[in-house]
Amino acid sequence: MAGGNIPITAAWYFFLFTLVGACCGLLVTVFQGDGEPLVASLGFSGIAFAATYCLICWLGDEFKRVGLKGRDVSKIDKRELPETMGAVCAVIYLMVMIVFIPFPFYEYFVSSTSGGGNRDVTVEMVETGRMLHRFPHNKLGEYLSALLSLQSMAILGVADDLFDIRWRHKLFLPAIAAIPMLVMYYIDFGVTNIVVPLPLQAYLGQLLNLSWGYYVYMAAIAIFCPNSINILAGINGLEVAQSIVIAVFIIINDLLYITVKGHPATDSHLFSLYFLLPFLGVSVALWIHNKYPSKVFVGDTYCYFAGMTFAVVGILGHFSKTLLLLFIPQIFNFLYSAPQLFHLVPCPRHRLPHFNARTGLMEPSRGSFMRPPKWYISLALKMLEKLGLVKLWCDDRGNILEFSNLTLINLYLVRMGPRREDKVTWGLVGIQVACAALGLFVRHKAALLLFPYDNLRLQDFEGLGLMMG
Amino acid sequence: MAGGNIPITAAWYFFLFTLVGACCGLLVTVFQGDGEPLVASLGFSGIAFAATYCLICWLGDEFKRVGLKGRDVSKIDKRELPETMGAVCAVIYLMVMIVFIPFPFYEYFVSSTSGGGNRDVTVEMVETGRMLHRFPHNKLGEYLSALLSLQSMAILGVADDLFDIRWRHKLFLPAIAAIPMLVMYYIDFGVTNIVVPLPLQAYLGQLLNLSWGYYVYMAAIAIFCPNSINILAGINGLEVAQSIVIAVFIIINDLLYITVKGHPATDSHLFSLYFLLPFLGVSVALWIHNKYPSKVFVGDTYCYFAGMTFAVVGILGHFSKTLLLLFIPQIFNFLYSAPQLFHLVPCPRHRLPHFNARTGLMEPSRGSFMRPPKWYISLALKMLEKLGLVKLWCDDRGNILEFSNLTLINLYLVRMGPRREDKVTWGLVGIQVACAALGLFVRHKAALLLFPYDNLRLQDFEGLGLMMG
Numbered sequence A, B: 001m002a003g004g005n006i007p008i009t010a011a012w013y014f015f016l017f018t019l020v021g022a023c024c025g026l027l028v029t030v031f032q033g034d035g036e037p038l039v040a041s042l043g044f045s046g047i048a049f050a051a052t053y054c055l056i057c058w059l060g061d062e063f064k065r066v067g068l069k070g071r072d073v074s075k076i077d078k079r080e081l082p083e084t085m086g087a088v089c090a091v092i093y094l095m096v097m098i099v100f101i102p103f104p105f106y107e108y109f110v111s112s113t114s115g116g117g118n119r120d121v122t123v124e125m126v127e128t129g130r131m132l133h134r135f136p137h138n139k140l141g142e143y144l145s146a147l148l149s150l151q152s153m154a155i156l157g158v159a160d161d162l163f164d165i166r167w168r169h170k171l172f173l174p175a176i177a178a179i180p181m182l183v184m185y186y187i188d189f190g191v192t193n194i195v196v197p198l199p200l201q202a203y204l205g206q207l208l209n210l211s212w213g214y215y216v217y218m219a220a221i222a223i224f225c226p227n228s229i230n231i232l233a234g235i236n237g238l239e240v241a242q243s244i245v246i247a248v249f250i251i252i253n254d255l256l257y258i259t260v261k262g263h264p265a266t267d268s269h270l271f272s273l274y275f276l277l278p279f280l281g282v283s284v285a286l287w288i289h290n291k292y293p294s295k296v297f298v299g300d301t302y303c304y305f306a307g308m309t310f311a312v313v314g315i316l317g318h319f320s321k322t323l324l325l326l327f328i329p330q331i332f333n334f335l336y337s338a339p340q341l342f343h344l345v346p347c348p349r350h351r352l353p354h355f356n357a358r359t360g361l362m363e364p365s366r367g368s369f370m371r372p373p374k375w376y377i378s379l380a381l382k383m384l385e386k387l388g389l390v391k392l393w394c395d396d397r398g399n400i401l402e403f404s405n406l407t408l409i410n411l412y413l414v415r416m417g418p419r420r421e422d423k424v425t426w427g428l429v430g431i432q433v434a435c436a437a438l439g440l441f442v443r444h445k446a447a448l449l450l451f452p453y454d455n456l457r458l459q460d461f462e463g464l465g466l467m468m469g
Helices: A009-030 A037-065 A086-100 A102-110 A119-129 A138-163 A173-177 A180-190 A199-206 A212-231 A238-258 A268-288 A300-314 A320-325 A328-341 A375-386 A408-416 A421-449 B008-030 B037-065 B086-101 B101-113 B120-129 B137-163 B171-177 B179-189 B197-206 B214-232 B239-258 B266-291 B297-317 B321-327 B330-339 B373-385 B408-416 B421-451
Strands: A069-071 A079-083 A193-195 A207-209 A354-356 A362-365 A366-369 A392-394 A400-402 B069-071 B080-082 B193-195 B207-209 B352-358 B361-363 B365-368 B392-394 B401-403
Touching: A009 A037, A009 B373, A037 A079, A037 A086, A037 A102, A037 A268, A079 A328, A086 A102, A086 A138, A086 A268, A086 B179, A102 A138, A102 B179, A102 B197, A138 A180, A138 A268, A138 B086, A173 A180, A173 A212, A173 B080, A180 A212, A180 B086, A180 B101, A180 B137, A193 B086, A207 B179, A212 A238, A212 A320, A212 A328, A238 A268, A238 A300, A238 A421, A238 B037, A268 A300, A300 A320, A300 B179, A320 A421, A328 A366, A328 A408, A328 A421, A328 B321, A362 B373, A366 B086, A375 A392, A375 A400, A400 A408, A408 A421, B008 B037, B037 B080, B037 B086, B037 B101, B037 B266, B069 B197, B069 B297, B080 B352, B086 B101, B086 B297, B101 B137, B137 B171, B137 B179, B137 B266, B137 B297, B137 B408, B171 B179, B171 B214, B171 B297, B179 B214, B179 B297, B214 B239, B214 B297, B214 B321, B214 B330, B239 B266, B239 B421, B266 B297, B297 B321, B330 B408, B373 B401, B401 B408
Parallel strands: none
Antiparallel strands: A069 A079, A193 A207, A354 A362, A366 A400, A392 A400, B069 B080, B193 B207, B352 B361, B365 B401, B392 B401
């Protein structure tokens, strides 16, 4: 078993040392002067990348030794790889996020007091010297509660990888992990109003108070994001690549707001950037090891952790509806999978595409009917086939015997024909990019059809004083 | 392996259901009215007790299946028991602490704003309607960062139990886990002054600013508390029992402050109570399963988690010196172990007392000299023997061949003779109680010899406005 660790080449060492050196330089500059915390966040992201890259290389054998391992069934040699490397990402991410705290928060507080002593009674001085890129105190509460949620998610993810928690139980692990964030929202912010779309305003008014329903909505977001990434998974690199795409598009969206000077949502989107830049750092490092041909697996831990990161920034940044626009392939995959997940049609234990060892290509895997399906199931499947959304295998009399499993990956193979594993991943990543770009476009160009104003136009905010997601 | 879970008797079910019912009743009362958060904390502690009790019973087989198990070498049948049950305690504790957040914090904020909306700008209204048992906003930051530290410690503890991290590395795990707390201290409180003892005031002044040295001191506390519990361990029930004793005495100390009306340190000691009552809940449940004869082991996870809980309340509650007075047996054990830990004398892999299968009693285990020791080592050991602090086995010419291992447990057996395992635990618990009682007495009665005032006397604070640990 020894020697299974991934070697780090001299070129990589050189690159990583240079990167870490440059990042440390950035941090020192920011720390000494009055630099932007965003620059510090970039520095930390680089360090997080380097640390994740190395630790994944070094820890492979250790992970395998304690049983965190799995076989890559889509390769000829079905080699055994270390699993749950998402835990390495999560730990480094959390450490970086903790050490980062003083950068956005410290000078804010120092500038607000006369130095030392009990700052409790000097809070009212804060508002005077406020700088927009520094955070107020209640943001610190949100930040810490978000970290608690992410850390809880990482713990539950590792527990899942270790104990193989049952499918119907693990669906709700993210809801447990979201509790710190929801509690913080409850005590600190507590706004449960939503802006009603224009066509419905005649009936519901301009604002609708969802009360506890809003908490159900937030919990649903927290449950959906991690699980939807976890079910669009199973081929080399896909989990990490889709997460990277989503993160990049949220970052683009954040930058759209931040570049509007004095925008009231600047703080929320800075908050989002602080969370996503280091996430990108650890994810890219993981992706390098996880891309085809994989040297490590990411485990449920990574899917949960990534999804929860998105849920956290979406909820605490008040742009959860925008967030869902970046999850279009995941939403489609979930709806498309629903007939199998809810057992309307048979669902085999694994729905991974089938690896054809002779051609080296991936093919759609199949679900089989033990007995002929009911007439309406048959009808629905045949209609789907007409739409090109499923492939069916029938007997002479037209009874359906088998169907391609209802996942986006299999659908891609049905439409595009057998492909090599990496081509499938790239194809799906392309779909993710296209959907996300379309989503953001719709959000900022077409939203005015449904809502009376767009976030990016500052003048819409005057006198309104609230943010819309 | 199946059926190895611990059965829960009908009487226990009845008791636990009644307890949970009563606790839920308490919570509802507090939530509806304007009750004390302390009452809610008691309710949560009861629920935490019940949850921990049941989960430990139910999860034994699962833990053994994934390799979290160990043999009880001090029993005749050397049976295999599930290990790392401290992780169950930690998870339930953290969940309870998170759900508890609204009780001390929510009404404080609600009463300070007109309800809903952006509370950021209304912070200055807070001071007017302040109730002492509600916490200010920066306390929330401390609370959350403390939870982050405890959660990090739990993660690192489980990693240690899983991967068997090397001794010299694991010593510093608590320092990593303490980072969230230290960062929070840095940005939010930042007071690094200490009160100079009277005899030294002529040289150093009344207050001494330790600057970064204070952070080193806090990190040292965070390293010492978990590790010192971890090395005073190895016989059934001892880890949990000593933690319970320490927690109870901190609680007694807290109550001494809280009963003084209007004491400026009330908030710090309430903070401590909120952390320790649920800790007591999960620990007592664990102790029931871990006491002689053990049905589960606690793992390093519990020792780290317990020690970190004490470090957190001591540091954030500003009574770290008082805390150390409750760790007298641990400090003695550490100093007494030092010659072996630093390899001045030979240190075998395990220093557990030896189980004599014939008598069923524990006897002191021995370290052996491969070659005759240097003259000064010999001299030192013989002096220790004169003081009754070690037992030596020599050859005819007086050369030391073997010595009883230098741990408090072995010393107890040297002094008291062979005992059954549970008697040893009770004896050491008795020592812990006696030392802690003495420590608290010294703290509140004799401290006036060293310091110009005592915390409990309110008038000493007037005009000083700071707290002493």
